Amino acid sequence: MRNRLFPLLAGVLLALAALLPWTAGGAAAADTGLDEAARALRQGPVYVDPGARDQLSRSEQNALAERIRDADRPVFVAVLPEDDRFPAANLLSDLRSRTGITGVYAVRLGDGFDAGADSSVMSNRAVDNLVRSVEPPGGRDAAGQLDDFVDGALQQARGDAPASWGGASRDATIVGALVTIGMLLVVAAIGAFLVSSRRRRRQEAQEQAALRKLRVVVDEDITAFGEELDRLDFHPGEPGADDAMRADYTRALDGYDGAKAAMAAARHPDDVRAVTRALDDGRHALAALAARRAGKPPPERRPPCFFDPRHGPSTTDARWAPPGGAERTVPVCAADAARLADGEEPAGRTVETARGRVPYWEAGPAYGPWAGGYFAAYGGGLLPGLLVGTMLGSMLTTPAYADTDGFGGDFSGGDVSGSDFDSGDFGGFDGGGGFGGGDGGFGGGDF
Incomplete structure (x- = not known):
């Protein structure tokens, strides 16, 4: 919902038109449980079957x-x-197909839980x-699980909510009336514009607060790199210096100047x-320069030290586990590798928070x-894998992070896409409490 009144109006009208075939034949055809769930999800983001009301109360749903x-x-x-109305096999993809709207779908089936998404959204x-x-x-x-899932999904999902969530009725007669009322939606669009303006201002304020936090950390990084350059005992015209060394030195200076300009x-x-x-x-340019001056070949390009990128490029990989978390392999500098080998804590980078450093x-x-700027060039899945189970890790699993370019991207989603999506693109992850079934597990994947 940007400052686009006419696209907003067009989106609402298209959504209402898409609803007509569903409602026109609804009275004549017998509904299945999934039909009812899909129809409800076209009207709003949360559906609770009457048989599952003990899982989520009306107030929690709202x-x-x-x-x-x-x-x-x-x-x-x-x-x-x-129960028999909701067979576990293919349940998630069937629900997505019948709803017909691009998005992230989460289902609590009895005590089991799983989710999936269109690849353009997550x-x-x-x-x-x-x-x-x-x-x-x-x-x-259910309430706690769904709250946590929705928190993460709202942080990571691309695209806008469907226009049909504006309150279209399930009754065909009321839908027809809404189509007529659509001629007056220009007025409603003006109201939406005002609401979106307030939302945008609130979002901008939040972004500026986040940028102020980041500026402190980044300024420390720039200062530390500048001090490394000051300590560097190299002159382009010194005896033994060659073109490759001078190129490394120039790249190091360009990195410092580029970082200051970008900040x-x-x-x-x-x-x-x-x-x-x-x-x-x-x-990396400084590491290459140091190697050439020592008569060695430049080191391979590796990610920075996971514990503190100011330590420079990593030299090896080591096993490490955060407190209460699972062990994983992380890239580390030589000093932190030695600390881990001796059973000591690595020299991790700390930042200021409301809870202290x-x-x-x-x-x-x-x-x-x-963190994404340091690690994104080494593969979109690297940093989320290193940070799985940490507070930051769950926020670095967005589709945009998976691009080698980092967190940018062309957002889409929330559009009425019909039921012709590619269900073969749906992954087969069975997430512990997943439902199982004929398709080898009802698991989070791409539609």
């Missing part, structure tokens, strides 16, 4: 739906009883990680990616762009 509407993201939630990896994060061993209550031009948190990417390039991976999503 609160969850309101949060999704406020966020303006195409996130759909269905709470269903475990990647397979993002859905898998998010499902895993809300499925602790032993299960949990001065930063207006949004995502702009910080360019700063840390420039610093990473500069530090904590490691950056426990500081929340504000530091995603900072």
Whole structure:
């Protein structure tokens, strides 16, 4: 919902037109449980089957739906009883097909839970990680599980909520009336414009607060790299210096100057990616220069040290586990590799939070762009894999992060796409509490 009155009007009318065939034949055909759920999800983001009302109360349902509407993201939630009307096999893809709207779909079936998404809205990896994060061993209550899933999905999903959530009725007569009322939607569009303006101002204020946090950390990184350059005992004209060394030195200086210029031009948190990417390039140039001066070949291009990118490029990989988390392999500098081998804590980068100074991976999503600039060039799945189970990790699994360019991207979603989506693109992850079934597991994947 941008400042686009005519696209908004057109979207509403298209959505109403798409609803007509569903409602026109609805009275004549016998509904299945999924038909009822799909029809309800076209009208609003949360559906609770009457047989599953003990899982989620009316007030909890309304609160969850309101949060999704406020966020303006195409996130759909269905709470269903475990009975013959809802066979587990292919349940998620069948629900998506019958609803016919691009988005993220989460289903609580009895005590089981799983989710899937159209690839244009959220990647397979993002859905898998998010499902895993809300499925602790032993299960949990529906309200808490759905709250946590929706929190993560609203952070990561691309696109806008469907226009049909504006309140179209399930009764064919009322739908026809709404089509007529659509001629008056220009007035409603003006109201929507005012609401979106307030939302935009609120979002801009939040972005500026996040940028102020990042500026402190990035300025420390730029200063540290500048001090490295000051300590560097190299002159382009010194005896033994060759063109390759001079090129490395120039790249290091360009990285420093580029980082300063990018930070001065930063207006949004995502702009910080360019700063840390420039610093990473500069530090690799310094490592190459040091190797050439020692008569060695330049080192391979590796990610920065996971614990603190100011340590420079990593030299090896080591096993490490955050407190209470699973062990994983992380790229580390030589000094941190030695600390881990001796059973000591690595020299992790800490940042200031309301809870005091904590490691950056426990500081929340504000530091995603900072970390993404350092690590995105080494593969979109690297950093989320390193950070799985941490506060920052769940925020770095967006489809945009999976691009080698970082967090940018062309957002889409929430559109009425019919039922001809490619269900063969749906992954087969079975997330612990998943439903199982004939398709090898009802799991988070791409439609």
